[in-house]
Amino acid sequence: MLTPETEADLAEAVCAATGPLRIIGGGTRPIGKPVAGEVLSAAGLSGVSLYEPGALTLVVQAGTPFAEVEAVLAAEGQRLPFEPMDHRALLGTSGAPTIGGVVAANVSGPRRVQGGACRDYLIGVRFVDGTGAVVKNGGRVMKNVTGYDLVKLMAGSWGSLGVLSEVSFKVLAAPGAEASLVARGLSAEQGVAALSAGLGSPFDVSGAAHLDARSSDEARTQVRIEGLAGSVAYRAGRLAELLPGFEVVEGAQSAALWQEVRDVTPFAGRDGAVWRISVKPSDGPLLAGLGEAIFDWGGGLVWLLVPEEGDCGAAAIRARVAELGGHATLVRASEAARAAVAVFPPEPAPVAALTAGLRAKFDPRGILNPGIMG
């Protein structure tokens, strides 16, 4: 295993590599096609490079444990707004997730629907490309249109374009209060319609999810608001008028409901393959028949638990998603299943050609997590 501790060492390791590298941070997100190759761990690149709470900016080494990042921010009453999921429970992994892994997978939780994804808060990257060259893009300021935005390209590229060495974020103050409005027993269609009403209101909803009856003891629909205490109380009241039958839950009780959605815990420790599907929110319920479902992002993010048999439902799910518009990724399945099925969504030919072209440019030797996004 290669364990560089500086960016220069990392560049040297990539330069010197003679075969494929399997890049890991904390190793808690074994998603994608299984990659054969020498393990290159970024965990040795650790530590906060710069934190300016008054400028809402944080720059950290890519291998820094996510928990450390959270603790540093919490000490100043701030947080990463995109609420990344912890994959350990769902995937049955252990270890310490790193911030670089969060970025490489563009992990974004329930708040994505309001404030944006990991890629939206990522303002700078440094990485080593497949030739061993150190590249920086973006920086430490929130507004930056200087040159092309490779920052977004790196987010969610799963280590296939470069090995991240440092990442910068726009952070935000953690709000003083939160509350959720919760209803039970709605169908997926009813639930998603309510979420849509909440998200289409002026009340700045920061989470909108529906868990179907099999995932929760009873189907549960929930809408979240966050902010100053008085504002949260006001908006909770207004949303309760808008959404008859919803009850208000506050503070830690509310937070627990969202952690469950964020981490997809109803599917943790249970048999079956898990799909993560992004569609237009109102199309979400149309996928419910294909498996047990948890709907986040107002219905637009669908987690499906299906039997781990045959192609894990790939053909049926992808056909339906193709009709609707969107994409489906097989997030959890055995190595054998992931080797046999296209884990990431196959792209139409002209887009696939662009993607393949970019990979060939950034990693001409094809050594960085080769095939992981196949």
Added chain:
Amino acid sequence: MEMPAPDASILAKKPRVVARLAEALPAGAVISDPTETRVYECDGLTAYKCPPLAAVLPSTTEEVAAVLKICHEEGVPVVPRGSGTSLAGGALPTADSVILGVARMNEVLEVDYDNRFIRVQTGRTNLSVTGAVEEDDFFYAPDPSSQLACAIAGNIAMNSGGAHCLKYGVTTNNLMGVRMVTMAGEIVEIGGAHLDAGGLDLLGVICGSEGQLGVVTEATLRILRKPEGARPVLMGYDSAEVAGQVVSDIIKAGVLPVAIEFMDRPCIRATDDFSGAGYPDCEALLIVEVEGSDAEITEQLGVINQIARGHNPVELREAKDADEAARIWLGRKAAFGAMGQINDYMCLDGTIPVSELPYVLRRTEELSKEYGLDVANVFHAGDGNMHPLILFDANKEGDLETCEALGAEILKLCVEVGGCLTGEHGVGVEKRDLMGAQYSDADMEAQMRVKDVFDPDWLLNPAKVFPLAVTASRRDFAA
């Protein structure tokens, strides 16, 4: 500023290229008469002008594809154009290029309130996107000051921002999908009404690529429900340091204003004379705006005003009604117009870490004295996006050059303190030759590789963004 010499062989075959374009497009969509192509000789950066070989105004994506196929076959460079308001020279033609304007493509294709998006043709102006949904209380958030004129096409190409992006983000954060035509004439769909990419985030790199990767013809944009209300408060301070501290304290306090705007003394004076907004005469003026219901606004302003008072303001004025709110914004909104009345000006938009604000303002003042040109500052302070306006006299020999040299110094200063050359206007030709101040050769190489993939012959808007010397081998090879 230098542009590549036009390719004589292209100039020579103008009649054939024009004939082929005319054959592919409806009548009236090809402009080749030199008296008419002059309309397209520049964009908002009027210091540089050059009429194109021809201009085309297609009405459909298919027509755009036909144009690009012909130009690709003929090896003719293409410069995409929205409304031509770029301040960076992004839409500046060369004499051997075809301007491809999307102005005739301005339809709304789909509005979906349940799923909170709108799909438009990209020639549609920014403000008219909001216009299409505001009766139903929705809006499109990114609001460049040029929003009455600028098109979504240019907004996407430049990843434009606006006064309200502290809360709502810039174009890239509100763009869900595009339909785009590559230089080879191939139509691709990227993203859509769903969120985020399933594979590589191509949308993320297309947004902000300054018309160099493809011609975007349709866009799916996120729309939001309008907040119940908004209210600004105005604060004046005796020093930029203190005002900078106030900005930091506010954004740290857990209230996220939609806008924090900053004006310095030269700017306050100039705009107040012009607009009669009644601003206090002080070193630094802040306008902070928050949104929500009345009660929520009062709660947020409670926190903000307490911070403001703690720093001994010269003035602290909260708008009590819509009239007062308008008066607070009056001067800020008139700032550019006011400057334009007094002088010619060049507007830069480097971004800096908020903490460096006092130092950068002080250093800018020193540079301004050194170069003998006045600089007024008005900017989006919440995110450190400066807008120094350098005042000069276009009719005075050498003034433009001095202005450019001073501008370059100020932008380098922004980079030195940890910021960047441009926060929202883009590089274009204006900042092209400064790219090396921010990015190493390897950094630029990585970016240019993206263009190599999308446009291997380097025909789309080729002389922009990267220093000419850096792109020479690619452009020459292609020719």
